[in-house]
Amino acid sequence: MRVTVNRRAHFNAAHRLYRKDWSEEKNNAVFGKCNNTNYHGHNYELIASVTGEIDPETGFVIDVKILKDIIKSEVEDAFDHKNLNLDVAEFKDLNPTAENIVVVIHKKIKAKLESHLELEVTLYETPRNFVSYSG
Numbered sequence: 001m002r003v004t005v006n007r008r009a010h011f012n013a014a015h016r017l018y019r020k021d022w023s024e025e026k027n028n029a030v031f032g033k034c035n036n037t038n039y040h041g042h043n044y045e046l047i048a049s050v051t052g053e054i055d056p057e058t059g060f061v062i063d064v065k066i067l068k069d070i071i072k073s074e075v076e077d078a079f080d081h082k083n084l085n086l087d088v089a090e091f092k093d094l095n096p097t098a099e100n101i102v103v104v105i106h107k108k109i110k111a112k113l114e115s116h117l118e119l120e121v122t123l124y125e126t127p128r129n130f131v132s133y134s135g
Helices: 024-035 063-081 097-110
Strands: 001-013 038-053 118-124 130-133
Touching: 001 063, 038 063, 038 097, 063 097, 097 118, 097 130
Parallel strands: none
Antiparallel strands: 001 038, 038 118, 118 130
16 A cells, blocks of 8 residues: 655745856846846745555654654755855756756655655745656
């Protein structure tokens, strides 16, 4: 019996979408207001969904407290109230688009889970714009 356990989390972060190898004109044409040289911020909402078999001894797929602690250390502590471009090593050379952020978060959480568990991460950049990754 496979079940999915979901945990919601939140973090605030600033970023700027741009490529260092492009001209300012091209960055503005592609990224528009998101290329603001003074950065801009979002109140990100995150849903981590872990799927697996129910453990017959505990009745859990994963202890939600364990998932909560993983998200806190790998995402909230790492990203909350940070400038993603300047303060987060994963984005030193990676444009912090919602698509890239969700993949980075997925990799960080997945590395802490038992290997038999599947993971999907959904990241809301705004209430209407969100991305999901389950790679």
